[in-house]
Amino acid sequence: MDNPDKPTVLVVYDVGSTPPTRLAEAAGRLGCSLVFVCSRPFSAHVEQIRPLLEMCGAVVDVPQDADAREAAALVAPLRPAGIVTFAESRVGATAELAAALGLPYQDVADIPAITTKAAQRERLRDAGIDEVRCVRVERADQADEALARVGLPAIVKPDLGVGSRSTVLVHTAEEFHRIIAELLDDHEGGAREAQVVVEEAFVGRETPSPWGDYVAVDTLSRDGVVEPIFATGKFAPAEPFRERGGYGPPVLPAAELAQVEKLAVRAVQALNIRHGAADVEMKLTPNGPRVIEVNGRLGGWVDDLAVRSGIGRLAEAVLSQVLGLPAVPVVKAQRIAYNYVAASPVAATRVRALSGLAKLRKLDGVERVTVLKRPGERVDWRLGTDPGSVAAVAGVAASHDELAALVGRVASLDWAEFDED
Amino acid sequence: MSDRQALVAESPGGADGTRAPATETERALAQIWGAVLGLDDAIELSDNFFDLGGHSLLAVETAARSTAVFGVRITVKAVFEAPTVAGLAARIDALRLEGRCGS
Numbered sequence: 430m431d432n433p434d435k436p437t438v439l440v441v442y443d444v445g446s447t448p449p450t451r452l453a454e455a456a457g458r459l460g461c462s463l464v465f466v467c468s469r470p471f472s473a474h475v476e477q478i479r480p481l482l483e484m485c486g487a488v489v490d491v492p493q494d495a496d497a498r499e500a501a502a503l504v505a506p507l508r509p510a511g512i513v514t515f516a517e518s519r520v521g522a523t524a525e526l527a528a529a530l531g532l533p534y535q536d537v538a539d540i541p542a543i544t545t546k547a548a549q550r551e552r553l554r555d556a557g558i559d560e561v562r563c564v565r566v567e568r569a570d571q572a573d574e575a576l577a578r579v580g581l582p583a584i585v586k587p588d589l590g591v592g593s594r595s596t597v598l599v600h601t602a603e604e605f606h607r608i609i610a611e612l613l614d615d616h617e618g619g620a621r622e623a624q625v626v627v628e629e630a631f632v633g634r635e636t637p638s639p640w641g642d643y644v645a646v647d648t649l650s651r652d653g654v655v656e657p658i659f660a661t662g663k664f665a666p667a668e669p670f671r672e673r674g675g676y677g678p679p680v681l682p683a684a685e686l687a688q689v690e691k692l693a694v695r696a697v698q699a700l701n702i703r704h705g706a707a708d709v710e711m712k713l714t715p716n717g718p719r720v721i722e723v724n725g726r727l728g729g730w731v732d733d734l735a736v737r738s739g740i741g742r743l744a745e746a747v748l749s750q751v752l753g754l755p756a757v758p759v760v761k762a763q764r765i766a767y768n769y770v771a772a773s774p775v776a777a778t779r780v781r782a783l784s785g786l787a788k789l790r791k792l793d794g795v796e797r798v799t800v801l802k803r804p805g806e807r808v809d810w811r812l813g814t815d816p817g818s819v820a821a822v823a824g825v826a827a828s829h830d831e832l833a834a835l836v837g838r839v840a841s842l843d844w845a846e847f848d849e850d
Numbered sequence: 851m852s853d854r855q856a857l858v859a860e861s862p863g864g865a866d867g868t869r870a871p872a873t874e875t876e877r878a879l880a881q882i883w884g885a886v887l888g889l890d891d892a893i894e895l896s897d898n899f900f901d902l903g904g905h906s907l908l909a910v911e912t913a914a915r916s917t918a919v920f921g922v923r924i925t926v927k928a929v930f931e932a933p934t935v936a937g938l939a940a941r942i943d944a945l946r947l948e949g950r951c952g953s
Contacts, residue, residue, distance in 0.1 A: 448906045450930065480913065480926045481906050787891045790901075799903035800888030820903075 436461045436510035438751050439532075441523040442482065443467070444474035446515035447732050447744045453485035455745035461752060462486060464507055466500070468522065469493040497522075501529035511751035513705055515744075520544050520725045533652075535725060539701045543725040545588050546626040549700065556699035558692070559720050563628040572609045575627045576602060582630040585609065587622045598630055598670050631712040631719050639836050640680050641665040641673075643721060645710045646693035647731050647743065651750050653703040657690040658743060658759055659735050661728060664836065667772035668810065671817045676767035677734045680829050689718045696720050706747050730768045737796075737825055739763030764825045769836050770801075771819045773808035777847035780804050780819060785844025789822070794835045796824040808847070819845055869895045875920070875939040875946075882915045883935065895936040899929060922946055 440452060442465040449465070456463045463486030467475050470493055475482075482488050487507075491500045504526075512532045514523040520535070521544055527534030535543060542552040547565040554560050564575040565588055576583070585608050586596040599605040605627075612622045633642025641663035649658045662679025666672055681689070693709035700707075700723055708728035710721040732744040741759040749757050773780075780802045790798050799821045802808055810817045822839050826832035870892065871880040880893040887902050899909065909929040916924040916938075922945040924938075932938045 450906060474907075477907055477910055480910050484925070484927045484930075783888070783890060786889060797901060797903055799905060803888030804890055 436752055437464055437507050438462070438748060439464050439466050439504055439507075439509045439512040439526070440486070441466045441512065441514040441516070441519040441526065442475065443514075443516040443519050444472050445517055445729060447727060449478070449481050449485040451732055451744050452515070452748070455742060455748050456486070458742075458745060459748055459752060459754065461510070461748065464489055464504065464509065466491060466504060466526070468495075468500075468519075497525035497529040500526050505530060511753070513747060513751045515726050515747075517544070517724055517726055533704050535702055535704060542700050543702060543723070546586060546628075546722065547588055549723060550626075550628065553696060553699055553720060556695070558695055558699055561628055561719070563626055565624055565626050566609065566613065567624040569606075569609050569613050572606055576605055579627050579629050581605070584628050584630045585612070585625055586628075587612075588624045588626050596670070631714050631721070634713050634715045636665070636713065639664050639673075639833055639840070642714075643710060643712045644679050644681065644689055644718075645675070645708055645728050645731075646689055647728050648693055648697045648702075648707050648709065649743075649746055649750055649756075650697065650703050650705060650707070651756070653698075655694045655697045655702070655707075657693055658706075658746060659728075659731050659740060660686060660689065661731060661734060664769060667817070668775060671772045671810070672770065673772060674768040674770045674821070675730060675734065676765055676769075676832060677731075677738055677740075678762045678765065685713070685718075689713075692718050692720065696723050700725070705750055706743070733823070734766045734768065735759075737764075737766035737823075764827055765829060765832050766825050767823065767832055767836070769822045769839055771822060771839055771842065771845075773802070773810055773817050773819050774842065774847060775810045776849045777808050777810070778850040779807050779848040781846040781848050783820070783845050786820075789839065789844040792835065792838065794824045794826045794831065795822055795839075798822050871895055871935055871939075873939065873943075875942050876935055878919055879916065879939050879942065880935050882912060882919060886912050886915065893935060896934055899933040899938075904929075904933075916942065920946065922949055 438461050440463050452463060465482045465486055465488045468491040489504055512523060512527045512534055514520055521540045524535050524537045524540050528537050541548040547563060550561055550563040562579045564578050566575045582600045584598055597608050599608055612625055636642040643663050645661040646657050647659045648655050659677060660679050661675040661677045663675050664673035689711050692711060696709050697707045702725055706727035708724040711718040712721050727747055735741055735743045740762050741757060746757040782804050786798060801818050801820055808817055826835055871877045883893050886908050887904060910926050913924050913926040913929050920942050928941050932941050
C-alpha cells in the first residue's frame with residue numbers, strides 16, 4: 430500500500446496532457462502520489478484513457494455542474510500538497526480549484542489573458558512586448574470590418590484555442606470569408622467555434638527546408654521567477670498549414686536562441702504565469718522573434734523531446750516545482766530528438782498500403798513509428814494536421830544535418846502507397 | 851526451463867534470427883496488435899508494442915480487445931509490464947490456465 434505520508438499532487442487532467450505514465454514515473458522518483466481530477470461530462474479521451482489513469486494514480490470525478498468550491502470539498506480530504514495541469518483546456522478550472530484550496534497556481538484574474546487569444550494580445554501589447562493587429566469576431570457579419578482592420582495575409586483561429594485546431598492562414602478575401610463562414614455560421618450541429626480571432630500573419634525569415642520559421646520555448650516559473658527550460662524547433666509545415674512536429678534543440682545561432690528565450694520569459698512574466706510551465710510559440714522574422722501565442726502549460730511533446738535528447742525530465746521538473754522541491758537539473762543536450770509527422774500527398778485520398786513500415790523502423794535514428802492513418806482510411810490534405818497525416822516518427826540524430834537527411838527520407842513516403850479518387 | 855519458455859525456444863526462427871508467433875494465443879495477439887497499430891507487416895514474437903508505435907491510448911485499446919478475445923481480464927498494466935507478443939501471450943496463457951484450474 431502507498432505510504433500515507435507521501436505528498437499528494439492533484440493533476441487536473443484532460444486531452445493534450447503529458448502521458449500519465451510519464452507523470453507517474455516522475456511522481457515515483459519524487460516520492461509523491463498523483464490524484465487525477467477529471468470533470469464530468471468526460472471528454473472522449475478521458476473515457477478512453479481512464480484505465481491508465483487508475484493505473485498511474487487515484488482518480489477523482491468531479492460531478493457535472495459542480496463549482497470550484499464543491500470540487501475542492503471532494504479533494505480537500507486528500508490534503509493535496511500542490512496542483513497542476515498539463516492540459517490547455519483545464520488551465521482555468523485548475524486556477525479556480527487552486528484558489529478554493531488555497532494552493533499556489535496562477536491567479537484566477539489572469540486566466541483570460543493566459544487562455545484566450547484576444548485578451549492575451551492585449552496584455553502583451555500593454556506590457557510593451559508586441560503590438561499585433563488582432564480582432565475578435567463572433568458573427569460572420571463582422572468579417573468585413575475585421576479584414577479591413579487586420580489586412581492580409583491573416584491568421585484565423587479560435588479565441589479559446591487548443592493546439593492548432595481550426596487555425597488557418599488566409600491570403601485572399603474570398604478565402605477569409607469562406608473560413609469565417611465555416612467556423613462561425615450556424616449549420617447542422619451549430620457553429621464550430623463560439624468566437625474566433627483574426628490577426629495579422631507574421632512573415633517568417635528565410636529558413637531552409639526542412640526547418641520551419643517558428644520555434645517554441647518552454648519556461649518554468651517558481652514563485653514568479655521565470656526560466657527557460659527547453660527550446661523546440663519546428664519542421665516546416667506541409668501545404669496548406671499541416672504541422673509536421675518538432676525537434677530539439679533547434680537550429681538557431683546562439684544569439685537568436687538567447688533572443689527567443691528572453692522574449693519567452695518576458696511574455697510569461699507579462700501574463701503573470703507565476704507557477705509551473707508555459708509554452709511560448711514564436712515566429713522567427715527578419716526583424717527578430719515575435720510571439721505567436723503563449724500556453725499556460727508544458728508543450729505537448731516537450732517532455733518526450735527533452736528526455737530523449739538527454740536534456741532532462743521536464744515533467745519531473747514541473748512536479749518538483751509544484752511540491753516546492755529543489756530544481757531538477759537540466760543539462761546540455763547530448764543529441765537531437767525529434768517527433769516528425771509525415772503528411773499525405775496533396776492528391777491522395779486514401780491510404781492503400783504501408784508496406785515499407787518495417788524498413789522505415791529500421792532506419793538509423795528512427796525509434797518509433799506510430800501509424801495515424803491505417804490502410805483503407807481516408808486522408809485529406811485540406812483538413813489540417815490530423816486528417817492529413819499518415820504516421821508520426823520519433824527518434825534521435827547526432828546532428829541537424831543527419832536529422833534533415835532522415836526526415837527527407839521519411840517525407841519521401843517511399844514506405845506508403847496511396848489511392849487518388 | 852518452463853514449458854512455456856521451451857515452446858518459445860522451439861518456435862521456428864527466421865533467417866535473421868526473428869521468430870514468428872507460433873501458438874494460438876501468440877497469433878491471435880499479433881493479429882490484435884496489427885489491427886490496433888495499423889500494421890500490415892508481420893509482427894514478431896520479440897517486437898515491443900511501444901517500439902511499434904504503441905502509446906497509452908493504444909495500450910488501453912489492446913487491453914480491452916485482448917480481454918474480449920481471450921475471455922480473461924487483461925489489464926492495461928499487463929501491456930506495460932509485458933510489452934512483447936511473447937511476454938503478453940505468456941501472461942494470457944497463465945491467466946487462462948488459472949481460470950480453468952480455478953473453475
